[in-house]
Amino acid sequence: xxxxxxxxxxxxxxxxxxxxxxxxxxxxxxxxxxxxxxxxxxxxxxxxxxxxxxxxxxxxxxxxxxxxxxxxxxxxxxxxxxxxxxxxxxxxxxxxxxxxxxxxxxxxxxxxxxxxxxxxxxxxxxxxxxxxxxxxxxxxxxxxxxxxxxxxxxxxxxxxxxxxxxxxxxxxxxxxxxxxxxxxxxxxxxxxxxxxxxxxxxxxxxxxxxxxxxxxxxxxxx
Numbered sequence: 001x002x003x004x005x006x007x008x009x010x011x012x013x014x015x016x017x018x019x020x021x022x023x024x025x026x027x028x029x030x031x032x033x034x035x036x037x038x039x040x041x042x043x044x045x046x047x048x049x050x051x052x053x054x055x056x057x058x059x060x061x062x063x064x065x066x067x068x069x070x071x072x073x074x075x076x077x078x079x080x081x082x083x084x085x086x087x088x089x090x091x092x093x094x095x096x097x098x099x100x101x102x103x104x105x106x107x108x109x110x111x112x113x114x115x116x117x118x119x120x121x122x123x124x125x126x127x128x129x130x131x132x133x134x135x136x137x138x139x140x141x142x143x144x145x146x147x148x149x150x151x152x153x154x155x156x157x158x159x160x161x162x163x164x165x166x167x168x169x170x171x172x173x174x175x176x177x178x179x180x181x182x183x184x185x186x187x188x189x190x191x192x193x194x195x196x197x198x199x200x201x202x203x204x205x206x207x208x209x210x211x212x213x214x215x216x217x218x219x220x221x222x
Contacts, residue, residue, distance in 0.1 A: 002197055002204040004169075004176070006143045009129040013167050015202040016058050017179040019145065024128050025069030027062060030147025031076040031108070031180035035088050054183045056091065063099040071099055072127075074147040074178060075108020075134025077116075084114055092116055108134035108147065136175050144175040151177045152187030153196050153208075163187060167197040167204070 001020070002013040012020040019028040034052045063071060077092075078084055096103045096118075105111070107121030124133035131142040138144045151168035154161055165179035168190045179199060180187060190196065198205040 002206070004167075004197075006174075006176075007129065009143065011176075013197050013204045014062065015199060015204050016062055017165055017181050017199055018059075018062055019167075019176075019178060020066055020068075021127075021130070025067075026127065027066055027068035027071045028074060028132070028145060028178065029059065029071070029181040030074035030134070030178040031150060031182055032059075032073065032078075033076055033180070033182040034078050034092075035084055052088065052091070052183075055181065056095070059181070060098055063101065068099075068101050070102050070104055072104045072106065072132060074106050074132060074145060076111065076147060077105055077108070077119075078111060078114060084116070089117065093118060106132055106134050136173065136177070138173040138175050142174070144173065145178065146175060147178055147180070149177040149190070150180040150187040151190050151194075151196070152179070153198050154189050155198075164198045164200055166190070166199060169195040169197075169207075171195065 001015065004011045004013055010022065012022065014020055017029070020026075021028065032055050034055065059071070078088070103119060105116070105119050105121055106124060111121050124131065124137050126132075126142065129142055131137065131139040131144045133144060133146045135148045136144060136146050149168065151166050152163045153166045154163055156162050165187055167179060168177040169175070170193070172193070195207045197207050
């Protein structure tokens with residue numbers, strides 16, 4: 001884990017692609033995209049269905065270690081209504097009890113038009129010095145924690161290039177984008193000027209400036 005200091009507020013970047021806020025007892029993750037395999041299968045694409053279990057097991061392990069007062073998902077808990085099967089609904093219903101604390105969902109673009117019993121989609125909101133949102137939503141005087149961008153860093157050249165998830169801090173917008181937490185999610189390179197903390201094999205690598213991108217950042221994300 002790595003300490004991130006913003007003014008008087010301290011956050012910890014965890015190697016499992018989550019953020020721990022010790023002052024408020026918050027465990028924050030983004031972009032789980034549960035049910036993605038089932039969504040692809042509904043369109044005839046044979047994607048293995050074991051990603052959800054692996055994603056949820058990591059989340060449960062984090063909650064058992066840190067004992068949060070609340071787990072907050074910064075949007076895109078699910079991938080689509082097609083993937084919201086009866087089995088997945090049962091897992092989500094049991095999740096707060098398994099986590100040992102309340103579960104809060106900041107609504108993301110992939111939740112639109114969906115309803116999850118007992119887990120309403122909430123709007124972007126303040127949590128102490130933080131502003132929690134799915135898409136980037138900077139607010140003066142607060143640090144914006146968001147998902148949606150699926151930040152990755154590209155290392156190496158051409159055929160030897162490596163893509164690593166990362167925490168991406170934009171000092172101009174006072175915005176911190178979390179890496180996607182789901183096992184079946186991709187990522188998008190960040191533009192130059194952002195500070196990146198790479199995640200490699202469960203370890204957070206000290207920060208570096210964004211390396212040059214091979215092309216313009218995509219306009220649409222996860």
